[in-house]
Amino acid sequence: SQQGEEDPQALSIQEGENATMNCSYKTSINNLQWYRQNSGRGLVHLILIRSNEREKHSGRLRVTLDTSKKSSSLLITASRAADTASYFCATAGMPSNTGKLIFGQGTTLQVKP
Amino acid sequence: DGGITQSPKYLFRKEGQNVTLSCEQNLNHDAMYWYRQDPGQGLRLIYYSQIVNDFQKGDIAEGYSVSREKKESFPLTVTSAQKNPTAFYLCASTPPAGWNTEAFFGQGTRLTVV
Numbered sequence: 001s002q003q004g005e006e007d008p009q010a011l012s013i014q015e016g017e018n019a020t021m022n023c024s025y026k027t028s029i030n031n032l033q034w035y036r037q038n039s040g041r042g043l044v045h046l047i048l049i050r051s052n053e054r055e056k057h058s059g060r061l062r063v064t065l066d067t068s069k070k071s072s073s074l075l076i077t078a079s080r081a082a083d084t085a086s087y088f089c090a091t092a093g094m095p096s097n098t099g100k101l102i103f104g105q106g107t108t109l110q111v112k113p
Numbered sequence: 114d115g116g117i118t119q120s121p122k123y124l125f126r127k128e129g130q131n132v133t134l135s136c137e138q139n140l141n142h143d144a145m146y147w148y149r150q151d152p153g154q155g156l157r158l159i160y161y162s163q164i165v166n167d168f169q170k171g172d173i174a175e176g177y178s179v180s181r182e183k184k185e186s187f188p189l190t191v192t193s194a195q196k197n198p199t200a201f202y203l204c205a206s207t208p209p210a211g212w213n214t215e216a217f218f219g220q221g222t223r224l225t226v227v
Contacts (some may be wrong), residue, residue: 042220043156043205045216047213048214050213062131090154098161098169099144099207101216102158103156103157105153
């Protein structure tokens with residue numbers, strides 16, 4: 001079963017602009033993670049935010065988590081053409097110590113040079 | 114280099130055949146997972162294993178089987194009972210305390226029924 005929805009499904013921006021993607025989920029979580037997937041490749045982990053954290057930064061990435069609204073957002077600042085990829089949120093649910101992840105459907109980001 | 118290796122990259126299956134996808138990791142991770150990805154969709158969990166000789170069904174286990182005889186290896190067999198096997202298959206692993214750590218993914222195997 002899929003945990004939730006990602007919004008928008010597709011996003012097209014110019015290089016240098018910021019990109020914001022949103023993720024909603026349904027059940028209580030231990031953490032929420034964001035992954036990136038280039039076309040036809042595996043997933044690469046970007047950032048993990050725990051349920052007791054509200055915001056986290058990594059380079060040009062900023063992730064927020066609102067557990068009361070069961071939602072998260074990923075902001076990519078000063079985007080580059082190389083950021084073109086699909087981005088997925090994934091949740092590790094509670095109670096669970098299995099490492100299982102439930103994925104959203106993803107946002108496809110296109111950054112135009 | 115440590116990582117997860119999936120093979121083959123592309124696989125073609127005839128109707129009624131069983132095929133096995135390979136997944137090997139040298140990260141010394143305890144837990145391993147198989148996910149299926151359909152076009153334009155997120156990943157769905159097929160099977161997972163937290164320890165050698167033990168594994169559990171995920172959300173879409175029907176038509177699939179796995180084994181975990183070695184810590185490094187977690188092969189997935191797509192059986193003839195899987196009615197719609199054409200998809201992209203991804204293997205992943207997590208270190209101990211996997212519930213609060215990132216997952217590491219292989220590069221995937223694209224399976225096509227011909």
